Amino acid sequence: MISIHAAALAGGLVFAAAPALAADTILAQSTFDSDLDGWTSTVNGTVSWSAGGGHPGGRMLFSNDTSDSTFVVAPAKFRTGAIDFKKLNNKGYIVFQHELVQNGGTGFVAYEIDMTGPGGAAVFTGGLPLNKLNNWQTVVAPLVQGNWTVSGGSWTALLNDVEDIRIRIELIDGSPDVEAIDNVKIVSHPKGFVPR
Numbered sequence: 256m257i258s259i260h261a262a263a264l265a266g267g268l269v270f271a272a273a274p275a276l277a278a279d280t281i282l283a284q285s286t287f288d289s290d291l292d293g294w295t296s297t298v299n300g301t302v303s304w305s306a307g308g309g310h311p312g313g314r315m316l317f318s319n320d321t322s323d324s325t326f327v328v329a330p331a332k333f334r335t336g337a338i339d340f341k342k343l344n345n346k347g348y349i350v351f352q353h354e355l356v357q358n359g360g361t362g363f364v365a366y367e368i369d370m371t372g373p374g375g376a377a378v379f380t381g382g383l384p385l386n387k388l389n390n391w392q393t394v395v396a397p398l399v400q401g402n403w404t405v406s407g408g409s410w411t412a413l414l415n416d417v418e419d420i421r422i423r424i425e426l427i428d429g430s431p432d433v434e435a436i437d438n439v440k441i442v443s444h445p446k447g448f449v450p451r
């Protein structure tokens with residue numbers, strides 16, 4: 256063994272232990288602990304910052320008394336320019352947490368994330384929320400084409416330039432309803448997903 260080791264050193268080789276799987280890395284996130292962090296709403300006047308009640312800290316709070324379908328729109332740090340989505344294909348995910356605070360409605364619609372850009376558009380549809388107030392649910396959307404419905408262009412062309420990401424914050428059909436989002440993240444997952 257000693258002679259082999261010496262020969263390896265002489266040849267400039269280094270034997271390392273089996274490489275550990277690369278760790279997940281957060282590439283962008285909003286924890287809403289000091290403000291809305293640049294998030295906006297598709298329906299004016301429905302989204303505000305709440306200093307408390309988050310998971311933990313602050314949260315993005317939605318409240319309305321109509322039957323709109325309200326989404327929140329991600330700030331620039333979640334889009335291409337700050338993030339290389341091509342590198343995240345099959346190796347990244349979007350995650351957020353959602354909470355039902357008050358439910359005066361008649362039913363639910365599913366979790367949803369929309370991504371659009373000049374090359375395409377895609378929709379991630381999750382399950383329905385649990386009918387449980389003040390309970391944070393974690394929603395994970397792998398950046399794997401099979402988890403999305405491509406509604407225009409192509410998945411690859413979309414990932415070349417993701418210009419808009421929006422998350423459905425209003426899951427209650429009817430009103431009044433109050434809901435919240437916290438901990439939106441785009442995460443690199445280098446070990447990758449097994450394609451569906």
Ligand SMILES: [Ca+2]
Binds near residue numbers: 438
């Ligand atoms: Ca928070």
